[in-house]
Amino acid sequence: MIVQANDLWKSYGHFAAVQGVSFAVPEGSIFALVGASGAGKTTLIKLLMNILTPSRGTATLLGVDSRAIGPHVLQNIGYVSENQELPGRLRVGDYFAYLRPFYPRWDRQLEESLRRQLRLPGERRIRHLSHGMRLKMALACALAFRPQLLVLDEPFSGLDALVRDEVTEGFLQQASGLTVLISSHELAEVERIATHVAFVNAGKIMFQGTLSDLREHGRALGVIASDDEAKFGLLRPIFVSMARAVREPA
């Protein structure tokens, strides 16, 4: 297993953001953590990356205890987060040049190919890039050193459909054979790339398994409404009873 979490807890005072989470990410899989905003996905990823310290429990990444992750392990982990703070006054080209020496396995050809494919302007300052461009740049930086594990924290958040497709395509082309841990608040976003999925709610994992397991265990409900029905709230009682049925299955 590339990532293994065992009974992970993270508490802030009386509030437990992560409550006894256990899961395992097999090698070569694309493992999606799916859950609503505030469910604890980002906290969980930060615990795994040793950015936060767990209150209880243990985790291992690439066979190393998460609390002992240092530069040698980080040389093999690519990380992209929607709220990553980048040196805004640095030019894109300079940022790549800055990162290169830190990664012994940095592949210049792959970097050039990713920069061309994602159309990253080398002369532009990072602070002048759009949100989508920043994410594309962070993704290129995370892939250019051919990491063993790629961790993506809400990589598609705030992207329009076109950029999202472009990022997904760029990512998929490079992700073959790579182990990926990705968090998202929309299942539809990760459905076409994930091989494994775990649903996170209120800091707990409610379900985990392969995508085919999910399809076997889950049920799809489709509702088609006209504008008038939606406008006058006629569908509200139906949604309420659907939610009740999900909470209290027969």
Next chain:
Amino acid sequence: MIRHIISKDWKLLWPLVVLVAVFQFLLGWLSFRWGYFGDDLTARALYPALNIAWYVGIVALIVAVVHQDAIPGISQDWLIRPIERGDLLGAKLLFVTATICVPMLVMDLRRPPVLLPSKSFTCC
């Protein structure tokens, strides 16, 4: 690795470094104009203000260089990069030494032996 961190900080902060160095050069020049008995009125008028500006510049530069890779927070880029904490600390210390202390030393060595207010006869 220290070299790469310093190089990155230089690319980001060179305008501030140049500004502080200019202040320092001007202070040296004013102290030269000051003369033995503070005859130059322009130098007497400008020196205190420029001295304060220089101190403010030094503080701003130190704060800026530390904030390029800030310690508090959980979103900083350096947290997920293979950077040794010792290297980061060393790079910041070296940057401050190279951009503040070295020019200060150079100006002190080149400064003619004039009597500044703090070294006037009245304090002896």
